[in-house]
Amino acid sequence: MNTFKLALVVPNYRWTQLDENAFWHITPYNLCMLAATVRDLCDVQIIDAYAPDMTESEFAGALRAAAPDLVGVTVMMDQCASAGHTTARLAKSILPETPLIMGGVYPTVNPDQVMADANVDYAAVGEGEDVLRELIGFLLDSGPMPARGISYREGDRIVHTGRADFIQDLDRLPLPAYDLIDFDGYTGRAPRKSVDGPRALPYARVITSRGCPVDCVFCQVKLIMGRKFRPRSAERVLEEIAWLKNHYGVKSIIFDDDNLFTDRRRAKDIFQGMIDRGLALPWVSTATAVFRLDEELLSLMRRSGCEYMCIAIESGTERVLKQVIGKPVDYEQAKRMVRCARSLGIYVAANFIVGFPTETWDEIRQTIRFAEELDADYVKLFHAIPLRHTRLWELCERHGAFKQGFRQEEIRWSTGQIESQDFTSEDLTILRAYEWDRINFTDPERRRRTAAMMNVNEAGLLEIRRKTLRDTQTRLAAVVAGS
Numbered sequence: 179m180n181t182f183k184l185a186l187v188v189p190n191y192r193w194t195q196l197d198e199n200a201f202w203h204i205t206p207y208n209l210c211m212l213a214a215t216v217r218d219l220c221d222v223q224i225i226d227a228y229a230p231d232m233t234e235s236e237f238a239g240a241l242r243a244a245a246p247d248l249v250g251v252t253v254m255m256d257q258c259a260s261a262g263h264t265t266a267r268l269a270k271s272i273l274p275e276t277p278l279i280m281g282g283v284y285p286t287v288n289p290d291q292v293m294a295d296a297n298v299d300y301a302a303v304g305e306g307e308d309v310l311r312e313l314i315g316f317l318l319d320s321g322p323m324p325a326r327g328i329s330y331r332e333g334d335r336i337v338h339t340g341r342a343d344f345i346q347d348l349d350r351l352p353l354p355a356y357d358l359i360d361f362d363g364y365t366g367r368a369p370r371k372s373v374d375g376p377r378a379l380p381y382a383r384v385i386t387s388r389g390c391p392v393d394c395v396f397c398q399v400k401l402i403m404g405r406k407f408r409p410r411s412a413e414r415v416l417e418e419i420a421w422l423k424n425h426y427g428v429k430s431i432i433f434d435d436d437n438l439f440t441d442r443r444r445a446k447d448i449f450q451g452m453i454d455r456g457l458a459l460p461w462v463s464t465a466t467a468v469f470r471l472d473e474e475l476l477s478l479m480r481r482s483g484c485e486y487m488c489i490a491i492e493s494g495t496e497r498v499l500k501q502v503i504g505k506p507v508d509y510e511q512a513k514r515m516v517r518c519a520r521s522l523g524i525y526v527a528a529n530f531i532v533g534f535p536t537e538t539w540d541e542i543r544q545t546i547r548f549a550e551e552l553d554a555d556y557v558k559l560f561h562a563i564p565l566r567h568t569r570l571w572e573l574c575e576r577h578g579a580f581k582q583g584f585r586q587e588e589i590r591w592s593t594g595q596i597e598s599q600d601f602t603s604e605d606l607t608i609l610r611a612y613e614w615d616r617i618n619f620t621d622p623e624r625r626r627r628t629a630a631m632m633n634v635n636e637a638g639l640l641e642i643r644r645k646t647l648r649d650t651q652t653r654l655a656a657v658v659a660g661s
Contacts, residue, residue, distance in 0.1 A: 182247050182248075183220060183221050183245060183246040183247050184216065184246055184250065186206075186209040186212060186213060186222065188227060189228065189253065189262050189264065190231060190232050191228055191258050192231060193261050193264050194258075194260040202369065203367075203368075203369035204364075205364040205383060206359060208254075208282070208306075209224050210356055213355040213358050215307040215308075216311050216314055217355060219318070220248075222358060224358050224359055225240050227265070241269060241272055245273075246273070246276060247276065248317060249278040249279070250278075250279050251269070251281070252281055253283070253284035253285065254283055255284060256283070256566060262280060263295050263297070266278055269297070279301070279302055281301070281302035283402055286401065287567055289301045290338075292329070293331070301328065303327050303339075305342050305403070308327070308342060308345065312324040325339060326339050326341065327341055344404050348408055349410055349411050353421060362426075365379070365380035365428070366380045368381075371633070371634055373527055373555075374432075374527065376460075377461070379430070380428055382422045383431075383432045383434040384422075384432070385434055385435045387407060387410060387438070388403045388404075389404045389406045390405065390436050390437055391437075392505065393504055395502060395534075396562060396565065396570040399436065407440050407441070411444075412451060415448050419431065419452065419457050420457055423457060429459060430462075432462050433461060435465065436467070439470035445475060446478055449475075449484075450482070452482040458483045460483050461484055461485070463486070463488065465490065466489045466490070467489075468507060468515050469511065469512075472515075476524070480522040480523060485523075486525045486631065487527070488527040489512065489527070490528075490529045491548070492505055492507070492529065493532075493541075494530070494547060494551075495545060498537055502534050502537070502573070504569075520553075520554075520555065526554045526556070528549065531560045531561070532546075532606055532609070533594050534570070534573070535574055535576070535577040535596060535598065536598075537598070542600075542601065555627055555628065556618055556631075557617045557618055558614070559613060561594035561596070561603070561606055562594065562596055564596060574596060580595060581594070581596065594606045594607065607654060611646060612647070625639060
């Protein structure tokens, strides 16, 4: 029996984040992966303060009862940084002598900011599986300090060793340690009402690759996981689906990575394998690269159980798409893929983003027109959100496009932080809400299909629409009152 104890913690983001649009129903897959990687070295407990909405005192009690020798805190993005630091403060107030490591997207992108907090002893920079294993070995006096992928204090000096080497062979990683969580509690209920929810319960999220070769202007993925596409093998993905289905009774899948279709041969092997091995079950793709699709692949997707895919078009103007965003979308090919998918019975949603630096009001209106012309089942309209260390952030700095008073940690996903002589963030807030409603809900047949995807009746769908518009009006009123 291992005597070294590790507590892996999900902060309660509600402690500091007030934007309800930033709250997701999330299975702590990353912590389950970390736990599976190190459980031969130590006893691991996962404390998720977020899912049950723990108070600070409840979290303190759970951590005190765990009595770990090492605390690991995950922070999934910059906007959640303050919740991560609150968690670190609470942990140190309870266990002042216990070392704490913070990992996830936030420390990977901002290690200096993380290590400025005296409550944080280590920051994991990059993929954490090997780094955590090496750190535990160091703390057990059975190995050296990780050579890369960690920041730490040496006296009064902070040492940065650089980012961890990317794990090239993802097949060597174990299956996630879902036995350490209440798996049914996470997967037996759907997230909030949305078209991209699971098609049946219980469900599971499956990530088949890391890295992204496409350099979109707004994305931090290249910093987090690199530009090189690193896939798990089709065989390994199929083994995980079989394990989820047979061991956990999973009835649907959400493929939750950006590059399921980058290697078309591998994608076809996965879908054909699902058919051949009796693993065909309803599944959705939340981030589909439409420019990777073809008719043969779409047919195979449908036969293996695909019921929903969300494609990212981003802009309806060539200039913004190619010169600003940098996405290789071909509009005519995208239209063909939407028609083909819908003819096969796959529900198609399409993402669009407005409000980039240098984008004109006419270009924004052209994006709205193309969103209609594409004829997807559902359209999502987003603000361009500037994240640190992206080309979008640099563009905003170059063009002075940040909204006055903008602070990264106060980003709200439902309101924009970019402005220009052509638009204010309030203009875009109004545009997004009312055009979203007009495009998606004018046609009765489209409303019927969307209600079915959200698993609500027409009255329930109407209430979702009304709430969205009411919330928009409330946000705008708050902005006016504070101006």
